[in-house]
Amino acid sequence: MSKNIKKYWPLFVLPTFLAFIIGFILPFLIGIYLSFCEFTTVTDATFVGLTNYVKAFQDTIFQHSFWYTAAFALVSLIIINVVAFLFALALTQKLKGTNIFRTIFFMPNLIGGIVLGYIWQLIFSGILSQYSMAINLDSRLGFIGLVILVCWQQIGYMMIIYIAGLQSIPEDMMEAADIDGASSLQKLFKITIPMMMPSITICTFLSITNGFKLFDQNLALTAGEPGKMSEMMALNIFNTFYGRAGYEGVGQAKAVIFFVIVVGIGLIQLYFTNRKEVEQ
Amino acid sequence: MKKKLPMYLTTGILTFLALTWVFPVFVVLINSFKNKLYINAEPFKLPNADSFVGMENYAEAIDHYELLKALVITVFITVVSVAVILICTSMCAWFITRVKNKVTKAIYILCVFSMVVPFQMVMFTLSKIANILHLTTPWGIVIIYLGFGAGLAVFMFCGFVKSIPLEIEEAAMIDGCTPVQTFFKVVLPIMKPTYISVGILETMWIWNDFLLPYLVLDINKYKTLSIAIQYMKGSYGRVDMGAIMAALIIAVIPVIIFYLSCQKYIIKGVAAGAVKG
Numbered sequence: 001m002s003k004n005i006k007k008y009w010p011l012f013v014l015p016t017f018l019a020f021i022i023g024f025i026l027p028f029l030i031g032i033y034l035s036f037c038e039f040t041t042v043t044d045a046t047f048v049g050l051t052n053y054v055k056a057f058q059d060t061i062f063q064h065s066f067w068y069t070a071a072f073a074l075v076s077l078i079i080i081n082v083v084a085f086l087f088a089l090a091l092t093q094k095l096k097g098t099n100i101f102r103t104i105f106f107m108p109n110l111i112g113g114i115v116l117g118y119i120w121q122l123i124f125s126g127i128l129s130q131y132s133m134a135i136n137l138d139s140r141l142g143f144i145g146l147v148i149l150v151c152w153q154q155i156g157y158m159m160i161i162y163i164a165g166l167q168s169i170p171e172d173m174m175e176a177a178d179i180d181g182a183s184s185l186q187k188l189f190k191i192t193i194p195m196m197m198p199s200i201t202i203c204t205f206l207s208i209t210n211g212f213k214l215f216d217q218n219l220a221l222t223a224g225e226p227g228k229m230s231e232m233m234a235l236n237i238f239n240t241f242y243g244r245a246g247y248e249g250v251g252q253a254k255a256v257i258f259f260v261i262v263v264g265i266g267l268i269q270l271y272f273t274n275r276k277e278v279e280q
Numbered sequence: 281m282k283k284k285l286p287m288y289l290t291t292g293i294l295t296f297l298a299l300t301w302v303f304p305v306f307v308v309l310i311n312s313f314k315n316k317l318y319i320n321a322e323p324f325k326l327p328n329a330d331s332f333v334g335m336e337n338y339a340e341a342i343d344h345y346e347l348l349k350a351l352v353i354t355v356f357i358t359v360v361s362v363a364v365i366l367i368c369t370s371m372c373a374w375f376i377t378r379v380k381n382k383v384t385k386a387i388y389i390l391c392v393f394s395m396v397v398p399f400q401m402v403m404f405t406l407s408k409i410a411n412i413l414h415l416t417t418p419w420g421i422v423i424i425y426l427g428f429g430a431g432l433a434v435f436m437f438c439g440f441v442k443s444i445p446l447e448i449e450e451a452a453m454i455d456g457c458t459p460v461q462t463f464f465k466v467v468l469p470i471m472k473p474t475y476i477s478v479g480i481l482e483t484m485w486i487w488n489d490f491l492l493p494y495l496v497l498d499i500n501k502y503k504t505l506s507i508a509i510q511y512m513k514g515s516y517g518r519v520d521m522g523a524i525m526a527a528l529i530i531a532v533i534p535v536i537i538f539y540l541s542c543q544k545y546i547i548k549g550v551a552a553g554a555v556k557g
């Protein structure tokens with residue numbers, strides 16, 4: 001059968017593969033090459049070795065954006081997952097109106113990052129102006145604001161994944177625990193959480209990479225103000241490319257560093273959570 | 281009976297949280313009917329006789345900032361891109377799962393790899409390549425979306441194709457179906473749930489995407505909703521808060537309609553996409 005299909009490859013594979021080359025493979029490979037070059041457009045590149053990387057690592061704003069992003073990803077990871085898990089536990093009880101609650105909590109997820117940023121800018125400026133403060137005057141306020149925004153957006157998404165996980169736990173397991181006289185806390189820590197490890201892996205992985213990749217919300221809410229102190233990595237890279245003439249090479253080097261960090265975090269995190277799953 | 285009280289308590293807490301959840305959108309909605317001078321000063325007050333302006337902000341957003349055009353462009357790009365992605369990537373996924381060799385395996389691995397690469401890594405080169413190839417129109421960007429969105433779609437379709445028993449397709453071929461007929465008449469109908477899941481994930485991504493169209497499209501001619509809103513805030517000297525409030529509502533309404541009309545599929549699609557992602 002395989003032979004029969006094989007000669008149809010131009011129809012089945014070629015369109016996707018060509019687009020994939022244009023949309024991903026070429027930009028990726030040229031991007032890596034350009035990180036070692038000085039250039040203003042793709043065609044005028046001259047090789048300069050590691051200069052761009054040295055400049056990128058020496059950039060104190062870039063370093064700041066790394067720590068700011070890391071702190072943001074960690075804080076939002078914890079809050080999103082704890083709250084989403086609690087929501088999921090509450091909504092799998094036999095309550096009235098669980099569907100309505102689920103619908104409402106999930107809704108912000110479908111709204112785009114730019115729109116979300118401006119919605120929350122209005123709310124924050126309304127609250128903070130009463131104390132004559134503003135979100136773009138203090139990077140700590142910007143941090144808190146961004147965490148609130150992202151929690152509001154992503155808790156519903158993670159909640160859906162946790163609900164699916166909770167519903168897949170076999171009922172008889174809980175009944176057996178009841179008969180053995182387990183308390184509800186014991187059931188939570190000895191049955192529910194271990195059984196939920198696959199969902200927890202997925203959700204922590206998603207929320208930490210989402211945290212690192214955050215761009216639209218950052219741009220719309222604070223745009224890095226004050227003085228680039230609330231600028232996250234993705235926005236910093238964007239500003240290096242398009243904000244400073246002659247720094248395109250440094251921007252590309254930063255992008256490669258960013259790529260390595262995102263992939264690295266994903267791998268470490270998968271390794272740890274997989275090990276926990278095996279232990280059960 | 282013992283359990284009654286905590287139940288009421290949980291419902292009460294959830295109701296309170298649900299209200300805080302809709303609060304931000306509600307605030308934007310009431311402000312979209314206020315005169316722009318009243319918005320920054322007192323955003324949490326309901327419109328009164330002084331501040332109420334009816335649909336004026338909406339008219340301003342549509343006339344002055346061409347928001348309806350942006351809406352049409354966004355709908356066009358989303359619908360065409362998602363349709364193209366669904367057809368092309370499902371065919372590709374079926375082929376590379378059924379024909380096993382080094383090339384198809386390499387394509388699969390590259391697709392999985394592309395899912396973890398952040399957009400910043402490719403954004404500069406991608407926008408330059410799009411420029412060189414003249415893909416800066418709503419038609420052209422479809423090719424970019426097919427290329428950059430292929431990873432997730434191919435991955436999810438492959439996962440499903442693996443679970444289809446080979447016998448069904450073999451039977452069709454023995455009965456005289458060509459591979460093309462087998463795909464469209466036998467495989468495609470079986471994969472319907474995956475089409476819905478992938479379609480929803482890609483729709484959510486493309487509809488809300490900002491940076492890719494911002495860098496790829498010819499911005500002077502074509503703005504998507506997200507780009508138009510960013511421009512209202514950014515590049516004009518005076519910021520018209522009233523028009524922005526109206527624009528935010530115009531951007532949110534289609535999403536809410538879409539969500540409420542296919543909520544069941546969206547929630548299933550998200551759960552399915554997460555399990556495989």
